[in-house]
Each structure stands twice: as structure tokens, then as C-alpha cells.
Amino acid sequence: MLSSHVRNGWYLGAWSDEIGRTLTRRWITDIPVCFYRLPDATVTAVEDRCPHRKYPLSLGHLDDDGTLQCDYHGYRFDAGGVCVGVAEQADLPKATLRRFPLVEKDGAIWIWPGDPELADASLLPDTSWLTDPDWTHVHGVVPLKARHLLLVENLLDLTHETFLHPTSIGNAAVAATPIDVTVDGDRVAFSRRMTGIEAPPFYEKSCGLTSPVDRWQDGEFYPPGIFILHIRVAATGTEEPEGFHMKVLYGMTPGLGNETHDFYALARDYLIDDEELTEFQHKQQLAVMQEDVDALEAQELMYATDPGGTVESSIRSDLAALRGRRALAKMLAHEQRGNVSA
Amino acid sequence: MTSPSPAALDALPLGTAAASTTPAPRETEYDGTVTVVSRQTAADGVTSLVLARHDGVPLPRWQPGAHIDVVLPTGTVRQYSLCGPTAVTDCWRIAVLREPDGRGGSRWVHDNVREGSELRIRGPRNNFPLRQARRYLFVAGGIGITPLLPMIAEADAAGADWSLLYGGRSRTSMAFLSELEGYGERVTVRPQDEYGLLDLAGHLGEPAPSTLVYCCGPAGLIDAVEAHCATWPAGSLNVERFAAAPGQHSGDGEGDEPFEVELRSTGVTLTVQPGQSVLRAVEAAGAQVMSSCEEGICGSCETAVLAGEIDHRDSLLTDDERAAGDTMLICVSRARGGRLVLDL
Numbered sequence: 001m002l003s004s005h006v007r008n009g010w011y012l013g014a015w016s017d018e019i020g021r022t023l024t025r026r027w028i029t030d031i032p033v034c035f036y037r038l039p040d041a042t043v044t045a046v047e048d049r050c051p052h053r054k055y056p057l058s059l060g061h062l063d064d065d066g067t068l069q070c071d072y073h074g075y076r077f078d079a080g081g082v083c084v085g086v087a088e089q090a091d092l093p094k095a096t097l098r099r100f101p102l103v104e105k106d107g108a109i110w111i112w113p114g115d116p117e118l119a120d121a122s123l124l125p126d127t128s129w130l131t132d133p134d135w136t137h138v139h140g141v142v143p144l145k146a147r148h149l150l151l152v153e154n155l156l157d158l159t160h161e162t163f164l165h166p167t168s169i170g171n172a173a174v175a176a177t178p179i180d181v182t183v184d185g186d187r188v189a190f191s192r193r194m195t196g197i198e199a200p201p202f203y204e205k206s207c208g209l210t211s212p213v214d215r216w217q218d219g220e221f222y223p224p225g226i227f228i229l230h231i232r233v234a235a236t237g238t239e240e241p242e243g244f245h246m247k248v249l250y251g252m253t254p255g256l257g258n259e260t261h262d263f264y265a266l267a268r269d270y271l272i273d274d275e276e277l278t279e280f281q282h283k284q285q286l287a288v289m290q291e292d293v294d295a296l297e298a299q300e301l302m303y304a305t306d307p308g309g310t311v312e313s314s315i316r317s318d319l320a321a322l323r324g325r326r327a328l329a330k331m332l333a334h335e336q337r338g339n340v341s342a
Numbered sequence: 343m344t345s346p347s348p349a350a351l352d353a354l355p356l357g358t359a360a361a362s363t364t365p366a367p368r369e370t371e372y373d374g375t376v377t378v379v380s381r382q383t384a385a386d387g388v389t390s391l392v393l394a395r396h397d398g399v400p401l402p403r404w405q406p407g408a409h410i411d412v413v414l415p416t417g418t419v420r421q422y423s424l425c426g427p428t429a430v431t432d433c434w435r436i437a438v439l440r441e442p443d444g445r446g447g448s449r450w451v452h453d454n455v456r457e458g459s460e461l462r463i464r465g466p467r468n469n470f471p472l473r474q475a476r477r478y479l480f481v482a483g484g485i486g487i488t489p490l491l492p493m494i495a496e497a498d499a500a501g502a503d504w505s506l507l508y509g510g511r512s513r514t515s516m517a518f519l520s521e522l523e524g525y526g527e528r529v530t531v532r533p534q535d536e537y538g539l540l541d542l543a544g545h546l547g548e549p550a551p552s553t554l555v556y557c558c559g560p561a562g563l564i565d566a567v568e569a570h571c572a573t574w575p576a577g578s579l580n581v582e583r584f585a586a587a588p589g590q591h592s593g594d595g596e597g598d599e600p601f602e603v604e605l606r607s608t609g610v611t612l613t614v615q616p617g618q619s620v621l622r623a624v625e626a627a628g629a630q631v632m633s634s635c636e637e638g639i640c641g642s643c644e645t646a647v648l649a650g651e652i653d654h655r656d657s658l659l660t661d662d663e664r665a666a667g668d669t670m671l672i673c674v675s676r677a678r679g680g681r682l683v684l685d686l
Contacts, residue, residue, distance in 0.1 A: 172370070178469055180577060183660040191577070195474045196405070214474060237474065237500070311632055314640030322641060322658055 005029035005148065005254040006224035006331045007114030010124055012251025012263040013102070014109045015139055019043055023068075025058035027256035029113045033100065034058040038066040038079050043109055046081050047098040057097075068097075106130040107139070108251070108265075114335065125222050129247055129267055137267035138282040141251075142289050144262045146300035148225070148254040149325060151262060154292055155227045155250055156188065156321040158217055161200075164291050168284060173197035173215070181320045186327045188221045190320040196236045202284055203233045206277060207244040207270075212236040214243070219320070223327045225252045245269045248285075258300060264289060370402045371465055378459045379433060384517035385510075387440040388485060389452055392426070393461065394433040401431055406472045406492035407582070410436065410465030412451070420447040423489035423558075423582075424466060425518070428496070434466075437517055439485040470582040472496055476552040478504040479545060481567055483559020484511070487518055489582055490558055494525070504528060507545040509563070511535065542570050549574040558582045601677035605629060605686045606648055620645075620672035620682075629686050631672065638674035645672045650682035 007029050014035055018024060024035040025048050032048035034057045046068070048058050055072035062068055067084065068077045074087035081097035101112040101119035106127040112119035129135045144151060154160060161170030177197075179190045196212040203209055214237070218230040227250040234243025251263030266285045271277050314322060372395075380392040395401060406428060409421045426435030440452045455461065472493045482490050487508060497504045506529045510516035513533045522529045532540055540563070546555065549571075555578055557567045564581045571579040598616040603623060605612075614623040621633055621643055633643040638656030647670050654664045656671035663669065672684070 176468060177471060182576070183662075193471075193473050195471070239476075311634040311642050312640065314635050314642075316637075316639060316657065318639065319657060322639070323660065326641065326658075 003030040003254075004332070006328060006335060007031075008112070008118050008335050009114065009224040009331065010103070010110045010112055010119075010222075011225040011253040012108055012261075013045060013100075013111030013253065015141070015263070016043075016104060016107045016109055018141075019109060021062060023058040023060065023062055025056060026261065027259070028111060028261075029254045030256055031113055032056065032058075033111065033113075034068075035109070036062050036068070039064065043102055043104050044079070044081075045100040045102055045109075045111055046077075047100075050075055051083070051095040051097065052086075052093075108263075123222075125220065125226055125228060127228075127249065129269075130249070130265060134272070135247075135267050135269050136272035136278060137247075137265050138278060138285065139249075139263070139265035140286075142262040142264065142286070142293060144260040144293050144296060145258070146260060146293075146296035147258040147303070148252055148260045149328065150296045150299055150303070151250075151252045151260050151292075152221065152223075152227070152324050152328065153318075153321040154296060155229070155252070156190065156219065156221055156324045157318055158192070158219070158229075159317040160295075164295055165288050168202045168288055169200050171198055171200050175317070179317065179320060181323060183323055183327075186223045186331065188223070188320055188323045188327055190217075190219045192217045199233075202288075203244075206268075206281055206284070207233050209233060209235060209244075214238065221320075221324050221327075223324065223331055225254070226250070227252060258304065262289065262293070371467070372402050373464045375460045375462050376401075376434075378455055378457055378461060381455065381457050384437050385519075386512075386515045388437055388515070388517040389440070389455075390425075390435055390437040390517070391451075391455065391461075392433050392435050393463065396460070398432070401434055402466060403431060404428060404434075404466035405468055406496050407470035407489050408466035408468040409470075409489070410434065410463050410467075412436075412447075413462040413464065414447060414450055419464075420451075423470075425488040425491045428492050437485060437488050470556075470558070470580065472556070473554060473580070475554040476502060477550065477554075478502055479553060479555045480504065480506040481540070481542070481545065481555065481557040481559070481563070482506065482508045483540075483557075483563035484509070484515070485517065486557070486559030486563070486582075487516070488558075490556060491518060491521070493556060494522075498525065498528075505545070506530065507532065507540055507542070509534060509540040509559070540566075542566055546570050549578065553578065555579045556581075598676060599680075601679070602681045603677070604681065604683045606683060607686060614676070619674065620670075620676065620684075624672065624684070624686055631686065633673055636673040638671045641671060643671055643673045644669055646685035648683040648685055651678040652676075652682065653678040 011028060013028060019035045019037055021037055026033050033045050034048035035045050037043050048056050050057055050070040052073055052075050055070055057068060057070055060069045060071040066079045075083055076085045077097050078084045081099045083093055083095035086093055101116050103110045103121050103124060107130050110124055130137055159175045162172060162175035173194045177192050177194045179192045182189045194215040197215060198211045199209050199213045214234050216232040220228045229248040231246040232243050247267045249265040253261040255261055266281055376393040377396045378391050379394045382390050384390040404424055409423045411419045411421055413419050422436035422438060424434050425437055438448050438451045441448045470489055478497050480490050480494060494506060509532045512535045555571055557564055561583060564583055600613050600615050602611055602613055603620055610627055612623050612627050614620050621631060624631060631643055634640045639658055641658045647668055652667055652670045653676040655674040
């Protein structure tokens with residue numbers, strides 16, 4: 001199946017704490033993937049189709065020794081994904097499961113759904129702050145019924161905060177402050193420095209700040225699927241490295257068709273033992289994400305039903321998003337021309 | 343320091359910077375008419391206008407670097423930087439240089455606007471915000487002093503270390519010199535007829551940490567400052583071009599040369615005139631091309647270039663994509679040589 005998704009790239013496949021000794025199915029770039037852990041706790045991801053008659057392996061079960069059994073006709077696969085027996089006959093059928101390159105680090109499981117030869121762990125961004133003892137974070141995943149690109153563009157153009165999130169993280173200063181956009185290879189970065197602005201309600205509450213404040217947003221998009229936002233909020237005039245630091249990670253992972261897994265992690269480096277604050281921030285994060293989900297799903301319908309050939313209007317604040325879009329289009333074209341995608 | 347003369351501005355010194363001491367209010371835009379409450383000659387060919395709402399309602403707050411649109415009766419829109427004190431909200435000051443060779447906007451203002459005139463304006467908007475720093479180096483050329491005046495006031499009020507290098511054709515053509523006198527040695531005034539070209543190397547020196555450079559003036563000055571700041575950390579240099587900037591607008595064709603464009607599919611060759619975009623020229627020749635923003639942002643009109651050297655003026659392409667020289671946004675970009683062959 002020719003997918004419209006880039007596959008040669010790292011995607012957040014699951015949070016480490018989601019995957020255990022049970023079988024977890026998740027569509028990733030139109031591929032059904034079955035995640036599980038072996039007895040030594042290493043994580044494995046295989047294509048969730050039995051090579052026999054395509055039955056989902058995730059509907060089967062995992063033995064204590066790490067053998068995966070398809071519960072349709074009893075094909076059994078060892079830790080390496082090689083068929084080690086079936087119920088009906090003594091001879092071994094020739095069957096091997098497709099296994100995906102994985103990297104588990106900092107509490108996240110990263111998956112490379114494309115050509116395994118190209119999987120390079122050094123392409124993963126630094127996420128050490130997810131497990132750094134000086135930081136604390138919350139994480140999860142939100143289902144999104146909208147295409148991956150809409151989420152990418154949502155995060156690369158935070159001007160939308162002013163209009164979509166006016167009661168939490170957005171105010172007029174966001175839309176009024178232009179961004180600097182830089183491109184380094186495929187990576188797209190933007191920077192917005194708001195100085196002497198009114199404190200948005202979320203930061204007022206979660207940092208105890210009153211206006212005026214300085215607010216910095218430095219976003220990094222690692223195509224195809226990773227976005228990290230570095231946030232600094234401080235009383236106006238406070239110099240680095242003082243002030244409040246937060247980081248938001250989004251794993252934007254295409255699912256089946258125009259559905260996307262919206263993985264998030266929200267981290268901070270202050271009051272890290274304040275559980276009430278953690279809970280407040282988590283609630284707020286989910287509320288903000290719900291506003292995005294509602295908007296992107298409304299937008300998805302409009303894109304899905306738009307007759308071809310109509311042109312969008314774009315403005316200067318779209319630059320980072322447009323560059324992200326181009327980076328993805330280039331990766332996809334390269335991948336499909338080289339016929340290296342699965 | 344000498345204050346500007348209109349009474350409304352006398353009340354507060356230019357150094358009273360709102361942002362550093364009081365909460366910044368929500369930034370809103372005004373779109374409506376204002377009355378010209380004062381018109382003064384600020385220098386040879388420069389008139390300064392103080393604008394206020396005729397109903398006396400305060401105008402929106404603004405930050406240094408902000409500009410307003412002046413909508414001329416012809417529908418033409420011109421941008422002028424706000425150059426009064428940010429703390430004053432019942433009136434705004436702009437300064438307009440008469441540009442005899444311009445497109446007519448500044449001539450219209452000079453010839454038609456009097457005290458009591460009404461002007462349609464929109465704004466403020468800020469594409470040139472002053473970021474926080476310990477040290478600032480300001481460089482102004484001619485009328486480019488206008489956005490820098492409130493920046494200097496704010497930097498000075500915040501106790502920052504700053505200096506201004508201000509050039510112009512001659513002393514009499516340089517606006518607001520008397521207002522700058524009060525800053526003493528921080529300001530270096532260098533009219534060209536007395537000193538020649540600005541000593542940018544001496545003013546800018548070597549890259550220094552926590553130092554931001556702000557420059558506004560003619561394209562040649564900005565280009566020179568950009569060259570001097572090439573080795574500075576990214577983001578150190580902040581510029582505002584008051585002429586249509588290369589790389590931002592198709593412009594009005596001033597300074598552009600005609601060139602030829604060949605369309606590969608038909609072999610037709612057409613001439614693109616100064617002031618005309620490649621997009622318009624190929625459309626006039628009957629070619630169907632997608633386009634949208636016509637500002638070099640959206641990429642709808644991206645066209646493969648088969649031969650010829652491109653003068654890229656868009657905002658979207660990356661340096662690598664530009665260097666490859668095989669694609670261009672035909673709504674704004676032009677030919678560097680005399681001819682382009684397009685895959686159209």
C-alpha cells in the first residue's frame with residue numbers, strides 16, 4: 001500500500017509505561033504494529049499481521065518465554081520473529097515477522113517504520129530532560145482524527161494560540177510578535193521572543209508571575225514526527241538562565257489514513273515536587289490539546305471535502321509551517337522515488 | 343533633552359518607556375480616521391505629523407519599532423514608524439520624508455496634509471520589536487531614525503548601555519537632531535557632506551555578547567551593516583528596510599531591469615518589465631500558473647528553472663534551495679542575468 005506518510009524517520013511509537021507483557025496494537029504510518037516486551041524486558045514491535053492469513057497477532061497471546069502465538073491457526077513466533085511451530089503439523093512453515101527498528105530511551109519508545117537499513121539512532125533529538133532528576137514531567141497520548149500535516153502545521157505556527165487558546169496560553173502578544181525561522185537540513189526551527197508582555201493566564205498561575213513578563217518560544221521540528229518546544233517565562237528583564245523553563249515534546253505519529261497519534265510530554269524545571277502544580281499543568285495541557293483536536297478535526301473535514309486545486313492564502317507567520325510542509329513533501333518524494341518505503 | 347513641541351507630547355519626556363515599568367496592555371489595532379493636530383518641518387524634506395482621534399479617545403498602546411499604515415485617498419498604503427513617546431496614547435507622531443523619485447505617497451502627504459487634515463490610518467503593528475539586551479548599537483540612515491527614536495528612549499530608560507551612529511546627506515536633512523542632543527556622547531552624528539561614509543567598522547566593532555544591533559535606513563546602509571554583522575551570533579542584527587525590501591515584495595520596479603523569460607513548453611519568449619512580476623508576465627502570455635500570496639511566502643507559484651541565474655526575493659526557500667538555483671517563486675523573484683528558462 002502506497003502510504004502518504006513518510007516512513008523513513010523516527011516516530012514516537014509508545015510511551016515505555018504503555019508497553020508490558022501484553023500485546024498492544026497501534027497503527028503507525030498505515031502499518032499495523034504489535035508492541036510487546038520479552039521476558040528480559042526489551043521491547044519488540046512486529047507487523048501485526050500473521051504471515052499465514054493476515055490475522056492480527058495482537059489478538060493472540062504472549063507466552064511466558066516470549067513466544068508470540070497467533071490465535072487463529074496457532075502460528076508461533078520466537079523472540080526474533082521467526083516461526084517456531086504451528087499446531088497442525090510437525091514441519092516448520094517458512095514464516096518470519098517483520099520487526100521494526102526501535103530505540104527505547106528516556107521513557108519513550110521510538111519506532112522507524114521504513115527501511116531498517118536507514119534507521120539511525122543519532123537522528124533522535126535530545127530528550128534527556130524527560131528523565132533528568134532536575135525536571136519533572138507528565139505525558140500521554142491523545143487520539144486525533146485529522147491528518148498528520150495539520151498537527152505539524154499547528155505546532156509550527158503558534159500564532160494560533162492567540163485565537164484558539166485565548167483563556168490559557170494565548171494572548172495578543174503571540175500573534176503580534178513575528179518569528180525567526182531557520183532551516184538546518186530537514187530540521188525547521190522557529191524562535192519568538194516576546195518581551196514586556198501581558199502574562200497569559202496559564203503562566204500567571206503556573207509560575208506565579210504577574211505582568212509584564214518575557215516569554216520565549218523556541219520550537220524545533222525534526223521531520224517527520226518530532227516537535228520540541230522550549231519555553232522560558234520570566235519577569236520582564238530577568239536574564240537567562242533565571243526564570244521558568246518548560247519543555248513540551250510532541251510525538252506526531254501518523255496512524256491509519258488521516259488519523260494521528262498526538263503524543264505529548266510537558267516538563268518543567270521548577271517546583272518539581274509540587275504535585276498540585278503538576279496536576280494543574282496536566283489538566284491545562286489536556287484542555288489546550290482538546291482545543292487543538294477540536295480545531296484540527298474541524299479543519300480535517302474541510303480539507304477532506306475541498307475540491308482539488310483551490311489555493312490557500314498564506315501569511316508571513318506561516319513560514320515555519322510552510323517550511324515544515326516542504327520538508328515532509330521532500331522526504332516523501334525522495335522515499336517514493338527511491339522505492340525504499342515498505 | 344528638547345521635547346517635541348506639540349503640547350500633548352510635552353507632558354512626558356521621550357524616555358518614559360511604558361514597557362519596562364507598567365504592564366503591557368493588550369495590543370489592539372485602530373482602523374479609522376485621525377486628525378493631524380500638528381505639522382512641523384523636522385528637517386529639509388521631512389515633515390513630522392502628530393495625529394489624534396478627533397473624538398479624543400486614546401489610541402492603542404504600542405511598543406518601540408511599531409509602524410502604522412497611512413491609507414491615502416487613492417487607496418495606496420504607506421507605512422510610517424511611530425516616533426513619539428510610547429507612554430503618550432492620546433496622539434501619535436510620524437515623520438515623512440519627501441521622496442521626489444518615489445511612488446507618490448510621500449509627495450501626496452507633503453503636498454496635501456495640513457494641520458486639521460483627516461487621515462485614514464491602521465495600526466499599530468510591530469515587525470521590528472526591541473528585544474531585551476544589556477547593550478545596543480543603533481545605526482540610522484536618514485529617515486531611518488524614526489523607529490529607532492523610541493527604541494533609544496526605552497533602552498536609555500532601562501539603563502542599557504547603548505550608542506547611536508546616525509548618518510544622513512547633510513546636517514540639515516537629518517531629523518530630530520535636537521531631540522538626540524540630550525543623550526550627549528552616546529549619539530554620533532555623521533552627515534555625509536562633512537564626514538563621508540559612516541564608519542560602521544568603528545561603531546560596530548567585534549561581535550560582543552549580550553549586544554543587539556538595530557539598523558534602519560536605505561538598502562545600501564542595511565546591506566553594509568549586514569555584511570559587518572555576518573560573523574555576529576544569529577539574531578544579533580535587527581533591521582527594518584523602509585523601502586520595499588528585496589526578498590519581501592515584488593516592489594514597484596525601482597532599480598530593476600527588464601529581462602527575458604523563455605517558457606519551455608511553448609518556446610515563447612517574453613520580456614518582464616521593471617515593476618512587473620514574472621507571474622504577471624507569464625499569465626499575460628496565457629500560461630496557467632497557481633499563485634496565492636504574491637508576496638513570496640506561500641510557495642503556490644513555485645516554478646522549476648531550467649536555465650538562467652535567479653535573483654531570489656522570496657521568504658520561503660531555504661539558502662540551500664536558493665543556491666541550487668533550480669526553482670523560484672515567480673511572484674517576486676527575478677532574473678540576475680538577462681534571461682531565464684522556466685519549466686512552464
